[in-house]
Amino acid sequence: MNRIVESLVAATLISLATVSSTFSQESSFEIPIRGIVRASLEATLATRIVAPINYIGFREGQQFKKGDVLVELDCRPEEAELSAAKATHREKLITFQSAEYLFKQNAGNRQELETARAQADRAKAQVDSIEARLEGCRIVAPFDGRVSKLSVHKFEMPAAGSPLISIVDSRAPEIELIVPSTWLKKIKPGTKFGFVVDETREQHLGIVKRTGATVDAVSQTIKVFAAFSKSVSTVMPGMSGTASF
Secondary structure (H helix, E strand, O other): OHHHHHHHHHHHHHHHHHHHHHHHHHHHOOOOEEEEEEOOEEEEEOOOOOOOEEEEOOOOOOEEOOOOEEEEEOOHHHHHHHHHHHHHHHHHHHHHHHHHHHHHOOOOOHHHHHHHHHHHHHHHHHHHHHHHHHHHHEEEOOOOEEEEEEOOOOOOOOOOOOOOEEEEEOOOOEEEEEEEHHHHHOOOOOOEEEEEEOOOOOEEEEEEEEEOOOOEOOOOEEEEEEEEOOOOOOOOOOOEEEEEO
16 A cells, blocks of 8 residues: 555655656747847958058948949059069060961070060969969949948058958848757748847847757857848847847
8 A cells, every 4th residue: 555655645745746847848939039130241351452542432331232342442552563564474475476477487496485484474474473463452232231441541551451341231230149059840941930129129020040050058058049030120230139039
């Protein structure tokens, strides 16, 4: 009899523990999660050219289109150098063509021909090198977006490699959340949630797009990346908010 009673008590305790655990898990899923809005694309652009700033196309906050010139440097010395290099290349090319003609007429030797060919190739490589450098004179927008930070002013001469302008594509911002890793069995791509933006107090519908690749072993959390269900003109990168699943 005592054994039967003990068995019943044990079973009851196990049942209560299971219910309590389930309730705890379900309740934890309702915990509000903080998130931050990030741009879908962002970049800080620089150049290896050392030259004065000749033109700035857009100021902070202004919108631009892909292909627009954002910053242009005064590269007249490099352009003159390119003209001289092209003239040298033409000269070496004529010499090579002459050597090639004489060789075909059995009036020249192969060594002279190959030497002329090498000199023409070297002159062409010099032209290509200068043209590649001149591409850094015009900073062109790689995508549609807005200027988030302008680090230079007209007439300044920034150091090679120093940041000139930072840009963001804010048309389709992402929401970055950090959630408990135990939520992975419930949060999947396509999971919807409410997201209240702190700055505007507006609530928007978010949709999970993907989860992070690793779990933080110390905090037992993982990143979740989501998108707004529709275009939101009032939301900007850098804003924060609270997500409720």
